[in-house]
Amino acid sequence: xxxxxxxxxxxxxxxxxxxxxxxxxxxxxxxxxxxxxxxxxxxxxxxxxxxxxxxxxxxxxxxxxxxxxxxxxxxxxxxxxxxxxxxxxxxxxxxxxxxxxxxxxxxxxxxxxxxxxxxxxxxxxxxxxxxxxxxxxxxxxxxxxxxxxxxxxxxxxxxxxxxxxxxxxxxxxxxxxxxxxxxxxxxxxxxxxxxxxxxxxx
Amino acid sequence: xxxxxxxxxxxxxxxxxxxxxxxxxxxxxxxxxxxxxxxxxxxxxxxxxxxxxxxxxxxxxxxxxxxxxxxxxxxxxxxxxxxxxxxxxxxxxxxxxxxxxxxxxxxxxxxxxxxxxxxxxxxxxxxxxxxxxxxxxxxxxxxxxxxxxxxxxxxxxxxxxxxxxxxxxxxxxxxxxxxxxxxxxxxxxxxxxxxxxxxxxx
Numbered sequence: 001x002x003x004x005x006x007x008x009x010x011x012x013x014x015x016x017x018x019x020x021x022x023x024x025x026x027x028x029x030x031x032x033x034x035x036x037x038x039x040x041x042x043x044x045x046x047x048x049x050x051x052x053x054x055x056x057x058x059x060x061x062x063x064x065x066x067x068x069x070x071x072x073x074x075x076x077x078x079x080x081x082x083x084x085x086x087x088x089x090x091x092x093x094x095x096x097x098x099x100x101x102x103x104x105x106x107x108x109x110x111x112x113x114x115x116x117x118x119x120x121x122x123x124x125x126x127x128x129x130x131x132x133x134x135x136x137x138x139x140x141x142x143x144x145x146x147x148x149x150x151x152x153x154x155x156x157x158x159x160x161x162x163x164x165x166x167x168x169x170x171x172x173x174x175x176x177x178x179x180x181x182x183x184x185x186x187x188x189x190x191x192x193x194x195x196x197x198x199x200x201x202x
Numbered sequence: 203x204x205x206x207x208x209x210x211x212x213x214x215x216x217x218x219x220x221x222x223x224x225x226x227x228x229x230x231x232x233x234x235x236x237x238x239x240x241x242x243x244x245x246x247x248x249x250x251x252x253x254x255x256x257x258x259x260x261x262x263x264x265x266x267x268x269x270x271x272x273x274x275x276x277x278x279x280x281x282x283x284x285x286x287x288x289x290x291x292x293x294x295x296x297x298x299x300x301x302x303x304x305x306x307x308x309x310x311x312x313x314x315x316x317x318x319x320x321x322x323x324x325x326x327x328x329x330x331x332x333x334x335x336x337x338x339x340x341x342x343x344x345x346x347x348x349x350x351x352x353x354x355x356x357x358x359x360x361x362x363x364x365x366x367x368x369x370x371x372x373x374x375x376x377x378x379x380x381x382x383x384x385x386x387x388x389x390x391x392x393x394x395x396x397x398x399x400x401x402x403x404x
Contacts, residue, residue, distance in 0.1 A: 042243050
């Protein structure tokens with residue numbers, strides 16, 4: 001047994017417990033309680049298992065699972081960034097990269113490199129696996145907000161166009177899930193839980 | 203697109219959100235807060251990714267991940283059973299089987315059958331994947347209790363022998379992790395956070 005490997009791995013396993021304290025803005029289904037990152041990551045993993053057949057391209061499910069399980073671990077250091085926050089950038093900030101290096105760096109070197117590479121692949125969103133993983137990440141809060149009569153859209157006054165612009169990334173992973181998501185957005189406008197901004201006067 | 207499949211799958215995805223409300227007895231690392239089943243399942247998935255190399259037998263990691271991600275979903279109906287509860291049985295109770303059929307039964311038939319079979323394989327604990335998955339399930343709360351100065355062992359006055367008897371299942375999955383776990387148990391006795399019952403007088 002390589003006990004030094006095990007010891008490093010256990011340090012990592014203890015460290016990532018902190019993900020359970022990172023609170024997201026989005027609330028659980030039909031709920032007033034905000035979701036934490038560990039719960040969110042578990043739910044995305046379950047969605048991946050169940051919905052992978054809807055990916056436009058065949059995907060390596062194990063790789064997508066790795067992505068969704070680890071994608072938010074950097075938030076232990078960098079904190080959660082609300083997707084409609086207009087001040088903070090969401091992609092590959094320097095702070096997140098430093099966090100990835102510190103936290104995944106607790107692992108034995110080979111594993112650390114693998115996890116950092118998977119996290120970067122997810123962030124870049126270019127491969128079929130990353131596209132599908134990112135579509136899951138965008139789809140879950142949409143379902144939650146619909147179940148919560150608008151949820152964070154209402155709470156933070158986010159209008160239809162802003163939501164649409166963020167959610168259309170779902171299309172990169174699955175055109176059928178995107179078709180469903182689009183219909184949910186239209187329904188939400190009809191129900192008055194998502195607002196289309198009127199045209200500005202000329 | 204098979205929209206009926208997607209619709210059934212989304213009902214399942216919404217239903218399993220309830221796992222986030224199922225509270226375990228064990229508390230988070232260095233914490234007073236009890237863990238919920240969704241957080242626990244995520245942590246076991248991460249442990250599987252990181253520790254799979256310590257399995258005595260080569261395992262299909264994707265299958266182990268499926269097991270640990272879904273193993274507690276039946277508790278949405280059946281509730282969490284504390285491992286040291288002496289009244290309730292833990293294996294394959296009728297109530298859990300009914301729960302598996304109801305909850306996984308929300309999925310399209312082929313997926314429902316696959317998930318029920320994976321859950322049953324985990325419960326039976328006979329295959330290499332089930333043995334490793336079960337060793338992760340026993341190892342996580344041990345690490346948590348050690349971090350919490352005895353945690354549930356202290357809280358519910360569980361002695362060394364009872365803990366040892368439950369934890370030795372770790373050995374079925376990984377002799378190296380079991381060696382480490384055994385040393386943690388001995389350390390815990392030395393530190394006074396786990397009690398060896400004195401021999402009863404003859």
